[in-house]
Amino acid sequence: MSTNNTDSSILLEMKNVSIEGYSDESWHPIINQVDLSIRRGEVLGLIGESGAGKSTLGLAAMGFVRSGCRFTGGSVLFNGKDLTKMNEREKQKLWGTKFSYVAQSAAAAFNPAHRLINQTIEASVSHGIGKQDQLQREAIKLYREMQLPNPEEIGDRYPHQVSGGQLQRTMTAMAMTSKPDLIIFDEPTTALDVTTQVNVLATIRNIVKEHNTAAIYITHDLAVVAQMADRIQVLRYGDTIEESETNNMLKTPKEDYTKSLWAVRSIKKKEKKTTDSILSIENVDASYGSGPKVLQNVSINVPKGGTVAIVGESGSGKSTTARVITGLLPPQKGRIFFEGKKLEANLDERSKENLRRIQMIYQSPDTSMNPRHTVKDIVGRPLEFYHNMKGNEYSKRVIELLNLIELDESFIDRLPSELSGGQKQRICIARALAAEPELIICDEVTSALDQIVQEGILKLLLRLQSEFNISYIFITHDIATVKAISDEVVVMHNGYVVEQGMKSKIFSPPHPDYTKLLLSSVPEMDPKWLTKILSSQKSKY
Amino acid sequence: MHPIIATLIKRIGLGFVSLFFVSLIIFSSLNLLPGDFVEAVLGQSRTEETVATFRKELGLDKPFHIRYVKWLSAAVQGDLGSTFSGRNASYANQPQQSTARTVTGLLKPRLYNTFFLAAMTALIAVPLSLFLGITAALYRNTFYDRTVNASALATISMPEFFVAYILIICLASIYQIFPSLSNVTASTPFFERVYLSILPALTLTLVTVAHMMRMTRAAIINLLSSPYIEMAQLKGLSRSKVILEHALPNAWAPIANIIAFNLAYLIVGVVVVEVVFVYPGVGQLMVDSVIKRDIPVVQGCALVFALTYILLNLIADVISIITNPRLLYPK
Helix, strand or coil, X not given: CCCCCCCCCEEEEEEEEEEEEEECCEEEEEEEEEEEEEECCCEEEEECCCCCCHHHHHHHCCCCCCCCEEEEEEEEEECCEEHHHCCHHHHHHHECCCEEEECCCHHHHCCCCCCHHHHHHHHHHHCCCCCHHHHHHHHHHHXXXXXXXXXXXXXXXXXXXXXXXXXXXXXHHXXXXXXXXXXXXXXXXXXXXXXXXXXXHHHHHXXXXXXXXXXXXXXXXXXXXXXXXXXXXXXXXXXXXXXXXXXXXXXXXXXXXHXXXXXXXXXXXXXXXXXXXXXXXXXXXXXXXXXXXXXXXXXXXXXXXXXXXXXXXXXXXXHHHHHHHHCCCCCCEEEEEECCEECCCCHHHCCHHHHHHEEEECCCHHHHCXXXXXXXXXXXXXXXXXXXXXXXXXXXXXXXXXXXXXXXXXXXXXXXXXXXXXXXXXXXXXHHHHCCCCEEEEECCCCCCCHHHHHHHHHHHHHHHHHHCCEEEEEECCHHHHHHHCCEEEEEECCEEEEEEEHHHHCCCCCCHHHHHHHXXXXXXXXXXXHHHHHHHHHHC | CCHHHHHHHHHHHHHHHHHHHHHHHHHHHHHHCCCCHHHHHHHHHCCHHHHHHHHHHHCCCCCHHHHHHHHHHHHHCCCCCECCECECHHHHHCHHHCCCCEHHHHHHHHHHHHHHHHHHHHHHHHXXXXXXXXXXXXXXXXXXXXXXXXXXXXXXXXXXXXXHHHHHHHHHHHCCCCCCCCCCXXXXXXXXXXXXXXXXXXXXXXXXXXXXXXXXXXXXXXXXXXXXXXXXXXXXXXXXXHHHHHHHHHXXXXXXXXXXXXXXXXXXXXXXXXXXXXXXXXXXXXXXXXXXXXXXXHXXXXXXXXXXXXXXXXXXXXXXXXXXXXXXCCC
8 A cells, every 4th residue: 555656647636526416306415516636546535424425426536427416516637638528428438448436235236137247348348448258358367366266157147146245346357347547436345244345355455556546445434444545535414524645544633523433433331240131042943934044053141231242244143033032033943031931932922011021123214114104103102002101191201202312302293204314213212112121122223324323322222221221132243333332242153153251251362263253354443454464364374 | 957947837837726716717707697598599488398408408407516517627628618609499499400609619710810910919019119118218308208108198098999990080081091891701811811900900009009118118217226227327338228238138027017918908808999890809709799698608708818818927927037037047
């Protein structure tokens, strides 16, 4: 990662770029007079939360705006020509040749109907850059550089036949085939598990460096951008907050907002040892239908008034464990105890009282709330169902609950669509609280939220725990969140429990192999982290 | 075995099961219809004795389930029984002299006519609506798109007989290009048959194109917000390449379904058009037979209709399976 790019010439320069988007029957600003420049071979990190305008700005660097958006000012100069003044055909000549784009979700950005190799070389073929078979050979070479398994044959597969990490690497290869001057990476590793992310980050970094390609790397994760970028630009609400060399940015961020991007990493709950158990599951096996076993001999103990974090990659069985506990998926084997008494395996057989005591909060508040119900209906439903509340008492309690989650009564008649992401998740918390449960299962409740909003939600959950002595099962793939709020930690992998113990014990060596891999894969702020982790992994083999 | 083959076998099996239930429904519901062929034919002069003899001859004296099993087992072998009409009261006493025709014999030429008209219409309508649908999607929200949509809506909003008469006025009366009567017979030579059938085929094209074209357009536009379409645009592909190579291959399943639906309509739902052009198709035959209470013919027609529906939907299913690489190439 060289920072001595001073002698290189400017490749792309955006000046005073403004972009508006159309919604609710009027035009709203998305980007406000932002400047951005990139030298040849330089990697610029673009960081900010959702809605900051990162993707819009990244696409604008190619002269592209999504439908429903428009340029309202400024210029995008590439080789002295203004992209905003070009017509569609002139821009199409640059796209896929001089510019390439790597999208956030590779699974969605590959056309399900075509083989990978054809999609990889499609841009070069249609721009007449080379012959089909020669391009295919080059693509295979790139596949090899991207460390894809079976580089000769993987291209013959369809997108659904390879894993997410492989697809993401294929997409990077696809972006490289035309040897572009600039690649826009739009959150290329956000959808991946941490252990997969390390490899993808490493291959992207190497290939960009070797081909001396300039890149804009868009992400919301500062630790990731620290590994990738020479320079970082922080965006918020379509404005540039600050911009400087990576090392300076990490050591001495000037703006409060930039500092707040570390927010969650700054919460540290003191771990509390509790011997009383509220829930325990013993030797549980479970599967969906007649499929393979998703859980194998899983035993987990939840301390009363404490928080157990279940961590693991996607497919490790975290959410299935939650479904078993709530009775949505009766296990094939094993037992569930709640406060020492055996709990019926099937939801339908549980008493109303037992149902009330375990509540759940989901990852996506958008899909877990009925969009046509008001906040009052949503929060009030458990009041009616479990506590037979009506009329005045009901309304009063809804307002009480709203106050508990730090919202005022003006929210009572709003629909979910009139709330922000964080407010929606708070309403879901209020709905769980309304039942007055003893255990709340939080399934990735902060994954879809921005850092600052995440911090607010986690603080709220911690406060509610200390006030009402509620126990939490906190399912997450994010190690920073685990460190922030848990007392005990369960590490899961492929349906097995790898280990369970107090937070301090899990996070200090010696670790089982998998935990070690998982922990070492979490990006750290140190810009040399990726290099270090790669060399330590290499030295092992 | 490739999982696709297993899926196909399952689909075909399910097709047979639905056909069985449809046959049961056809047979039992026709038995519930008011009116009775025997009493209608024998008229005022009937006596209890002649009624009983005639019933016996037609096999109507046997209980329901026996008649059903007999009818179904014959139908499976391609024999749909004999018509009721064609026999008349005087034959009731001398059954051996009955001149009743077989239902299959009656149905065959009619069915040929119907399939001929349907095929002719499909040959015009399907390519036309695909072309219009794809180009409308390609140039969406332009003047072209709006014109195509508006005219398609206009034709679909008019009743078919109205469209038919307008075509007759324009193309058979004012400009005498095509005949207004399409009375084809079994001996009509092929090209004359095509010539005679043009107006009904055009009428049917006008009423089906709108539906197919709008669904094609919708199926494609529905995909245009997919990330892989944006990706294709950012590769610098032209608009037509984006639509034809990236959107269309993923839109075949809904398009095939809507085409199958319309083709089925061309076979089972065109009685009005047949009447206007005096075209001897199955639709007319079925209506005539209902009026005459000639139950075997009605049953035969209904069974053929059911078979057509199930077969066309099966084909649409097959198309959506083989155009989906997720099913064609499992992990």
